[in-house]
Amino acid sequence: MPVLNTMRTSFFLTLAAIGSAIAQRPANTSICDYYTTALFGNSNATNEYSLLVALVNTVVIGNYTKPNVGVRVPGILTPGLYNGVLSDILPFFNGALASSNRGGSSGVAINFLDDGGAAPLMKSMPAYTTTSNQYKLMTHLYQFFGSLLGCSAYGSTGFPAYSGSASMASVHRFMDLDPTDLGYFIAQVALAAASFGVADTDVAAVGAALQSLFGYRCAPPTTVIAAQGAQLQSVCEDDTCPLAPNATCAAYPAITPAMDANATGAATASMGTGVGAMTVTWNETCGCHMTQPASNASFSVNMSPTSTMSSASATATGSMTQASNAGVGMREGLGALALAIAGVAFVL
Numbered sequence: 642m643p644v645l646n647t648m649r650t651s652f653f654l655t656l657a658a659i660g661s662a663i664a665q666r667p668a669n670t671s672i673c674d675y676y677t678t679a680l681f682g683n684s685n686a687t688n689e690y691s692l693l694v695a696l697v698n699t700v701v702i703g704n705y706t707k708p709n710v711g712v713r714v715p716g717i718l719t720p721g722l723y724n725g726v727l728s729d730i731l732p733f734f735n736g737a738l739a740s741s742n743r744g745g746s747s748g749v750a751i752n753f754l755d756d757g758g759a760a761p762l763m764k765s766m767p768a769y770t771t772t773s774n775q776y777k778l779m780t781h782l783y784q785f786f787g788s789l790l791g792c793s794a795y796g797s798t799g800f801p802a803y804s805g806s807a808s809m810a811s812v813h814r815f816m817d818l819d820p821t822d823l824g825y826f827i828a829q830v831a832l833a834a835a836s837f838g839v840a841d842t843d844v845a846a847v848g849a850a851l852q853s854l855f856g857y858r859c860a861p862p863t864t865v866i867a868a869q870g871a872q873l874q875s876v877c878e879d880d881t882c883p884l885a886p887n888a889t890c891a892a893y894p895a896i897t898p899a900m901d902a903n904a905t906g907a908a909t910a911s912m913g914t915g916v917g918a919m920t921v922t923w924n925e926t927c928g929c930h931m932t933q934p935a936s937n938a939s940f941s942v943n944m945s946p947t948s949t950m951s952s953a954s955a956t957a958t959g960s961m962t963q964a965s966n967a968g969v970g971m972r973e974g975l976g977a978l979a980l981a982i983a984g985v986a987f988v989l
């Protein structure tokens with residue numbers, strides 16, 4: 642990945658120079674193009690893709706670029722609290738849950754951290770090779786978010802168009818995601834953006850777009866990727882998710898709670914090595930997963946639904962709390978998250 646490494650160097654240098662002082666984005670410039678120019682000097686396919694790599698990798702493993710503007714990002718692989726409720730989506734990534742939709746009428750377990758886990762992500766790469774589940778997931782995420790953020794070079798040489806599953810509803814149908822998991826995911830996207838100096842108003846716009854697209858139960862078909870047309874996109878189909886205006890529930894696939902990958906119990910999965918390393922074990926007593934980050938740390942994100950995005954930056958620097966040595970459990974079927982993300986690569 643020589644290109645990525647080169648860009649990474651220039652990215653870090655530029656970021657160090659600009660700090661958090663980024664001026665107001667003009668209305669006629671996309672969030673992608675504006676911040677690419679701010680961070681890399683000019684907005685072309687190489688630089689826009691590098692921005693998406695840095696952003697998405699930060700969403701997944703937490704802040705890893707040095708320096709950032711002083712915002713800590715736990716990342717979606719680290720369990721945390723959203724409005725006081727625990728979210729732990731790691732089991733959707735590491736094969737601990739049969740939550741992928743590649744199995745037809747039932748979910749199947751797939752390890753999406755099968756190509757180095759956090760280690761290559763920390764080098765601003767998607768994976769070590771180009772044939773793994775991890776590579777497909779990560780590159781699809783760069784592409785998907787590149788479209789969502791309006792990258793002008795999206796679909797041109799150097800910034801491939803999104804090639805994953807068209808319907809996020811199908812992709813996430815075996816996850817039973819709830820507002821806590823989706824909220825935690827969106828909060829990580831917001832924090833990641835804030836960590837690169839993205840203005841609060843733009844962070845809020847991204848968060849609102851994600852909530853609107855994915856957060857309303859039975860939402861009618863919506864176009865995200867222009868070439869794929871209108872598709873069912875809601876990933877929050879649990880009963881506790883807010884009902885969409887003009888809800889079309891009959892169009893949605895039945896939602897099945899994510900099942901443990903190993904019905905006999907005692908399943909243990911581990912993810913890569915390095916800063917993001919974690920273990921997940923099944924606890925028979927509570928019927929839950931016990932997740933233990935290697936750092937023995939779990940992070941709490943306290944954000945109210947209405948203030949989540951606009952206050953992401955302040956929250957990240959001010960009230961993020963770290964509970965040391967805290968193993969945390971996730972009740973089965975309570976949502977795990979979801980990852981708008983984990984799902985993007987499920988159907989390839």
Ligand SMILES: *[C@@H]1O[C@H](CO)[C@@H](O)[C@H](O)[C@H]1NC(C)=O
Nearest residue numbers: 666667668669670671674793
């Ligand atoms: C945005 O608008 C400004 C001023 O109206 C103009 O100078 C600039 O070229 C425009 N940028 C794009 C990408 O259209």
Ligand SMILES: *[C@@H]1O[C@H](CO)[C@@H](O)[C@H](O)[C@H]1NC(C)=O
Nearest residue numbers: 681682683685686687688799
């Ligand atoms: C984009 O601009 C950078 C300089 O910022 C340059 O190194 C790179 O080659 C350019 N990429 C393309 C595809 O033109």
Ligand SMILES: *[C@@H]1O[C@H](CO)[C@@H](O)[C@H](O)[C@H]1NC(C)=O
Nearest residue numbers: 704705706710711712713714
């Ligand atoms: C993440 O950001 C926080 C706040 O700036 C910082 O203290 C921490 O060292 C960063 N972590 C990494 C791995 O860069």
Ligand SMILES: *[C@@H]1O[C@H](CO)[C@@H](O)[C@H](O)[C@H]1NC(C)=O
Nearest residue numbers: 860861862863885886887888
């Ligand atoms: C609901 O559907 C009606 C009729 O198609 C449309 O006019 C209206 O804008 C829709 N409302 C929303 C919030 O999408």
Ligand SMILES: *[C@@H]1O[C@H](CO)[C@@H](O)[C@H](O)[C@H]1NC(C)=O
Nearest residue numbers: 902903904905906907908909
């Ligand atoms: C499932 O659990 C059994 C019994 O503990 C164990 O022997 C087996 O290795 C586990 N399989 C997986 C894939 O974790």
Ligand SMILES: *[C@@H]1O[C@H](CO)[C@@H](O)[C@H](O)[C@H]1NC(C)=O
Nearest residue numbers: 924925926927928931968970
């Ligand atoms: C398993 O869960 C029970 C009930 O929540 C808890 O008391 C126990 O400490 C857990 N076991 C481990 C090994 O964490």
Ligand SMILES: *[C@@H]1O[C@H](CO)[C@@H](O)[C@H](O)[C@H]1NC(C)=O
Nearest residue numbers: 933934935936937938966967
């Ligand atoms: C994490 O906590 C466990 C149990 O308290 C301890 O044995 C282990 O050494 C800790 N790991 C780290 C990296 O601090």
